[in-house]
Amino acid sequence: MLKRKNEQAAIISKEHEEYLRSINRERHFIRITQILIFIFGIIFWELAARKDLIDTFLTSSPGAILNLIVKFINDGSLFRHLLISTMETIGGFFAGTLGGLLIAILLWWFRRLALILEPYIVILNSLPKTALAPIIILWVGMGYSGIIATAASISIVVTIMTLYTGFNGVEKDKIILLKTFGANKFQILRKVIIPANIPNILSVIKVNIGLSWIGVIVGEFLVSKAGIGYLILYGSQTFKLDLVMMGVFVLGVIAAIMYFLSSWLEKKIIKY
């Protein structure tokens, strides 16, 4: 691959050069437009707020949000709330993803168990898991553990379903090939079922990051004394829309960071 690239670089034609330039131009145009939309959106919002075109009581304004962020950063509380929510999310994410993976493996291993449990899993999957949050929190605890359990409960069922389907979707001849070498069931799991599902697992990871945040925010709405969800709820109950907007903004930033992290991970892992 690399070699081929070099060859091309050596004998690049005018037409090809022009083609590459046009692709670059297009890419720049899209990126710049994306940034401009953001900037103009913010400016418009701020101007509209200052000229009293919108009710800042309901919409807040970028300047007010920024001031609040600076204030929260300075007294260290933003970091504290963020840390709590992030830790809860990571906990819920790992519990949901690893738990789901483990259960999917068990179901694959014991096919009969999978067939027996199928209707329950399907129903559990179509149920809005947030409806279970109050029950889970009562069962597990009114603190961090309850929130983590809520986050895990939201991602675990869909993880089981996706991975179990993926495990059973591995091409049959790929498994037969291993059997002709005399492979046992554990080797089949390790050498073909899991590796063939790495792309699946990675996409589950991407989805689960988002789902875990949902679980954490819902959990914090219900019971917490700290965290981004708590800030948002507290803000809305006291009509401090600046606080609500700040919470949402911080969540947006975190979501973007986590998205890029998982894309990066995907590129690192999948080389073929």
Next chain:
Amino acid sequence: MEYICELRNVSKRFHTINNETKAIDDISFKVRKGEIVSIVGPSGSGKSTVLSLIAGLEQPSEGEVIVNTRSIGFMFQKDQLYEWRNVYKNCLLGLEVKNMDNEENKIKVKRMLEKYGLTNFKKHYPSQLSGGMRQRAALVRTLAIEPDLLLLDEPFSALDYQTRLSIGDEVGTILRNEKISTILVTHDIPEAVSISDRVIVFTERPAKIKKEYEIVFDDLSGERTPMKCRNTLTFGKYFREIWRDLDVEKEE
């Protein structure tokens, strides 16, 4: 004469909820050590079932399958290279499963890759290879465990015509030189005739043995290769006879 594998009055039925199909019916044949046997027959006639029975992937409904092998190599229509492993790692797969991936065998695999022109592609992933190279890599993976019986299930039929001829020629020559006992399932008559010592013709399902041909080229000088066989007069004779056995066009 030593036999590597023998089928005695073997029948196989497959069951589904709705019905039962008899795939093969009372089949008996033997494969000598070092012999290359082809099975030809109409599509869906149970040819592949015979291979599954010999490989132990299925159990016969009646009869006996006797196999005198240490290890069996199986090649499929598609190469079944694992796309997440590079060529070298793919070739080690069988050895890994058998816990035989020691230094000595790894060196052997590297030498085979060199022999089959894949050394420069060792670190490539299957998606970066041509169909012919992929099938060659699959062959290395199969031969790495030193099978004493090779089962080939239409291994070239997914390749384009030209690659198919050249890979068929290559593999046929390798099998003959290394004296590997082989059973080749195919519906390509020229392929069967050019590669094998014996061709077994199956009937429609449930498959029975319709005819058997010992393939001997007496009008051939020097080393026997599939390509040379294709240019002999005997080749045409075998082709016509087997073609008639298969009775492909009934309307004539």
